[in-house]
Amino acid sequence: MHSSPLATFPFFLSYLLPLVVILSVFERGWWSFAPIGIVFVVLPLLDSLFGVAAQWREAPELAFNRYFRAVTWFWVPLQAFLLAWVLREVRSGQLSTGEIVGATLSMGIAAGAIGATFAHELIHRRYAAERALGHVLLALIGYTHFALHHIQGHHRWVATPRDPATARLNESFYQFLPRSVVGGFISAWHFEDERLRRRNKLLVSFSNRILRGLGLQAVACAGLFVWGGRVPMFAYLGQAAVAITIIEAINYLEHYGLMRRELGNGEFERVSPQHSWDSAYRLTNWLLINLPRHADHHCSANKRYQALELLPMAPRLPAGYATMFLMALLPPLWFSVMNPRAKSLARAGRA
Secondary structure, rough: OOOOOHHHHHHHHHHHHHHHHHHHHHOOOHHHHHHHHHHHHHHHHHHHOEEEEEOOOHHHHHHHHHHHHHHHHHHHHHHHHHHHHHHHHHHOOOHHHHHHHHHHHHHHHHHHHHHHHHHHHOOOOOOHHHHHHHHHHHOOOOOHHHHHHHHHHHHHHOOOOOOOOOOOOOOHHHHHHHHHHHHHHHHHHHHHHHHHHHHOOOOOOOOOHHHHHHHHHHHHHHHHHHHHOOOHHHHHHHHHHHHHHHHHHHHHHHOOOOOOOOOEEEEOOOOOHHHHOHHHHHHHHHOOOOOHHHHHHHHHHOOOOHOOOOHHHEEEEOOOHHHHHHHHOHHHHHHHHHHHHHHHHHHHOOO
8 A cells, every 4th residue: 555656645635726726716706715715714624623643653665655756746737737827817807806816815825835845845856857846836936046045054054043944932923024035045145156156157147046046037027017917917926925925934833933052163953853843733744745744854854755754852833734824923822822832842952
């Protein structure tokens, strides 16, 4: 069973979301916002129904089941098609302003919650073709520099003041969001500058991957404007903004308030399971291809998603990602739930 295609079935549940987006646009009216309600109302309820995973470890042979790669590969053309289809519907002139807003938000949720999660998995792979697929998904939301900062910066400096993608204790999501977006871009620019210097190439040149990504977005926006005017262009930018917000919200909850001890001379203790928040809820893990098993990912970044484990020493979030996202939007509620947990872990780490 573990070596057959059937083992991948739970992780294909993510593919239901594009169908929901398409149906919501067809039905129109208030149905345009149905994907939002499903993700942020129905999903938390189902998370509670399905409960948490019973076992800590996955079957070892899952790591060698190549069918799991298809889950992430097939999503790339699907998201590209979905985005093109949504933009065509927006351009048609048959949708009201509210329906356009609903379609834009729904597309952004699909691209941020599922697409960016799959992109994250792909950019960690050692095969260039898979990494390229990850970059395509990031390009669809105008966030290609995320790969540079995430691989070279976040994984090195996670849970330290040097990582803009690690949320500090008592830092609200609204404070974290601009700091992480800007800090991530600056970090990526720094790494690209270093790479080009080693190769004796100019920073401002076609060799600069960040500038190539920005140029691609400019061309995409110009092309959309020529094709359909401002509305599809703003819909494209809107879905990208929603997706980026979701990416950063996930960053926020994955490491909130967790810090590594400084050893001196700018060095920190090694990353351990205590420096990432895990979530053991089955449905969240199926939809997000085990991204919530985040402690194991940071301890073994080369592991494919199906082989990630729930580590006993990792702290646990009290709910699935959708519920935690909504909680993060209400800072007093977030602080009341998460601060005691983070402080307790900090005291245990100092003991």
